[in-house]
Amino acid sequence: MTAAPDPSRRAPAAPVRPERLAVVKGHGTENDFVLVDDRAGALDLLPADVRFLTDRRAGLGADGVIRLAPSADLPEGRACLAEDAAAVWFMDYRNADGTAAEMCGNGVRVTALFAERLGAWDGAGELVLGTRAGVRRVRRVLDPTAPAADAVGPPWYAVEMGAWRLVGGGTDTAGDAEVHVHGLPVARPGLSVDVGNPHTVVALADVRELEAADLAAAPQVSPAPPHGTNVELVVPLGEHSGPDGLVGEVRMRVHERGVGETRSCGTGACAAAMAVRTWAGAGAPDAWWVHVPGGTVQVTALPGGRVELAGPAVLVADAVLALPTPS
Known part of the structure; x- marks a missing residue:
């Protein structure tokens, strides 16, 4: 069950930029985030603050910043509430360069774990979360990579990621x-x-090509997408029979717009699996293991052209940072 915001809460006349900010550091398959509790809807984070928080030398370091805020406080959040009244919390995701992003699949899982820790969700049933890409539903699942049901490891979460489509x-x-x-x-x-x-997905011949790619600089995509694009490099690894039927495997690296190369990308894993499934044609598996530098996630094609992402989430540190004086 999701804990709703206090109906008696009154938002301040204007959000406040604090001098010191309490944050939590977390990651999903080493795609890492600085998480901010703004359930009171009182914070004003500037793009420069996001760049500071994510700076791996001057700040705490991360691929992005996630602010958990009341959906009612944001226009995009109110649109999510209109879609589903249970989406009382909003995942305000910012890329490391300070720009707002639609959403982040790994970030949704880490946000779910963060919401559990804060008591905003009890971990049972579904967490219904607002994002700029619409409502996302999260549930706790067993870790399918664990050698035994009682194996100790980070919790896994499955995210109903919504519809996917070929842009062309x-x-x-x-x-x-x-x-x-x-x-x-x-x-x-x-x-x-x-x-x-x-996303733009590129198939490579083998792992040697994947390792030779230099993703320190953004790949050049033509024609250039109007809002930029994440670029996934993938090597299909074939298919095998699993307990629930045929399963495909893919190895992937990714360059994320506004960030650079990251150790993992949840939406990128979905895009990569669905692209390889499209290339495989009729009879291709619905379930895919996607291996990234930071670990492994599971992507499943759902009926109706939708897709699910499952993987681990970890919280690793608490910190209080002094925000720099705006220039």
């Missing part, structure tokens, strides 16, 4: 973009996939 409408499944990746000799075709945020 599925008319050219081989690729609708050309992608030049530093470290690879020639441009490669890329398939544009929308999972609430934009």
Whole structure:
């Protein structure tokens, strides 16, 4: 059950930028975040604050900042409440460069664990969470990689990620973009996939090519997507029979817009699995293991063109930071 905001809470006349900020550090398959409790709806974080918090030398270091806030306090949150009245909490996600992003699949799982710790969700049933990509539903699940049911490890969460689609409408499944990746000799075709945020998936021949790619600089995508794009490099690893049927496997690296290369990307894992499933054609598995530098997640194609992401979430530290004086 999700704990609703106190109906007697009165928002301040204007959000306040504090001098010192209590935060929590967490990650999902090493895609890491600074988490901020703003259930009172009282904080004003500037883009410069986000850049400071995520700076790995001057700040705490992370791929992004997640502020847990009342949905009623944000226009996008009120739209989520109109979609589902249970979406009382909103995941306000900011890229490391300070820009707002639609959502983050790994971040949703870490937000769920954060909400549990705060008492905003009891971990039972579903957590209904507002995001700029719409409502996301999260539930606790067993870790399918654990060697035994009682194995100790980080909790796993499954996120109903909503609809996915081929941006080109599925008319050219081989690729609708050309992608030049530093470290690879020639441009490669890329398939544009929308999972609430934009992705371009590029298939490589083998793991050696994947390791040769230099993602320190952003890959060049043509035609350039109007709002930028995450770029996933994938190596299909084949299919095998599992307890629940046929399962596919993919290895992936990702360059995230506004961040750079990250150890994992949840929406990117969904985009990569759905792209490889599209390329595989009729009879392809619905379930996929996606191996990223930070670990492994499970992606499942759901009926109605929707997709689910499951994986671990970890909280690693509490900190209080002094925010720098705005210039």
